[in-house]
Amino acid sequence: MKIAVPAETEKTEPRVAATPETVKKFIGLGAEVIVQAGAGAASRYPDADYKEAGATIAKTADATVKDADVVLAVRRPAAAGLKKxxxxxxxxxxxxxxxxxxxxxxxxxxxxxxxxxxxxxxxxRAQVMDVLSSQANLAGYRAVIDAAAEYDRAFPMMMTAAGTVPAARVFIMGAGVAGLQAIATARRLGAVVTATDVRPAAKEQVESLGAKFVAVEDEEFKQAETAGGYAKEMSKEYQAKQAELVASHIAKQDIVVTTALIPGRPAPKLVSKKMVESMKPGSILVDLAVERGGNVEGAEPGKVAEVGAVKIIGHTNVPGRLAASASALYARNLFAFVETMVDKEKKELAINWDDELVTATLLTRDGAVVHPSFSGKGD
Structure with a gap:
């Protein structure tokens, strides 16, 4: 069984799909591992470390993937690479x-x-394979660090002989994995933190981290969750009340971090230009959904935009801004998944096509797009 790890071709992608740690684990399964020269350099994993772990270093992408049974990558390989x-x-x-x-x-x-x-x-059983969570965790942390770097005041309250510096007020919109980590990070830095989410269950999680939950908590809100734990679509009346509450709250904040994403759809607009303009000079917004259209009106992918005296941070590939940590977690996610497809006795790839992990993630097979969400055969 040959496993290949080519270098990423996207120039803005510093992460790598395998680390020396996971290379050792794959070799322990009986695999031969080929890593392209320089593949881990941007994540601080030099070729020498891969060699020491037991991998073979190939000079080119073509040589890396030749005859490979498994190819590990961060982003979908380009057509030219697939043909090899x-x-x-x-x-x-x-x-x-x-x-x-x-x-x-x-x-x-x-x-x-x-x-x-x-x-x-x-x-x-798939928690250890959840790349969205592992990468969102780091994105939530980095969002607050980036905000602190742009914010020209201190985060914690400071009591000095010259007077008191008030704590920064931070508002997190969306209490998923990224949002909860952003809350925890802002709290560690000493900020006064508030957060909102459309799911009632999020209130307890937010408050457990020491933040205050902000929402119109009427009867409709209390029923706003399905049996599966997902948010229900709210009525226009509720949405209007919630928007009014959020707008008045944002005007009092120093930093706002937005994290709302909907799979397969553009990111929902949460912060209007009017809301941005209502914020105090020097305030910061971080839009973690900027690559999907953005939650904040005026956010620009890859830029720190300015609306008056307010900055909107629109960094792309935020987990990649912590490349070493992001690669370490992502590589472990991949190993945990690939391990389920390996016959431990024969030491070869043996995919169980009926495994729910396989049926959920398999996009293409035998020359066709087979996933029901993308093959045109879904509901």
Missing amino acids: MKAGAAVVAIMDPYGNEAALQEMAEAKVLGFAMELMPRIT
Whole structure:
């Protein structure tokens, strides 16, 4: 069983899909591991460390993926790279399938098995494979660090002989994995933190981290969650009341971090230009959804935009801003998934096509797009 780790071709992607730690684990499963020269350099994993772990270093991407049974990547490989892989190779990556049907067709035509890690089901046995959570955790942390770097005041309250510096007021919009980590990080830095979310269950999580929950908590809100734990769509009346509350709250904040994403759809607009303009000079907004259209009106991908005296941070690939940590977690996610597809006795790839992890993540097989959400055969 040959496992290949080519270097990422996207210039803005510093992460790598395997680390020396996971290379050792794959070799322990009986695999031969080939890593492209320099693949881990941007994540501070030099070739020498991969060699020491037991990997072979290949000079080119073509030599790396040649005859590989499994190809590990951070982002979906480009068509040119797919053509160099053998038919039936399992390509495991963050595939970004929504809205990229043409790219999925190219993957199908290359006759590879395309596995999308971001489609991993949210079940107990797959928690260790959840790339969205591992990367969102780091994004939430980094969002607050980036905000602190741009904010020209102190975060914690400081009592000095010259007087008191008040604590920064930080508002987190969305209490998922990224939001909860942002809350925890802002609290560690000494800020006064508030947060909001459309799910009633989030209130307890927010408050457990020492933040105050902000929402219109009427009867509709209390019933705003399905049996599966997902948010229900709220009435127009409730949405208007919540928007009014949030608008008045944002005007009093120093820093706002938005984290709302909806799979397969543009990010919802949460903060209008009017809300941005209501904030005090020197205030900061961080839009973690900027790559999907953004939660904040005026946010620009890859830039720190300015609306009057307010800054909107729109960094892309925020987990990649912590490349070493992000790669370490992502590589462990991939190993945990690939390990389930390996026959430990024969030391070879043996995919169980009925495994719920496989059916949830498999995009292409035998020259066709097979995932029901993208094959045109879904509901």
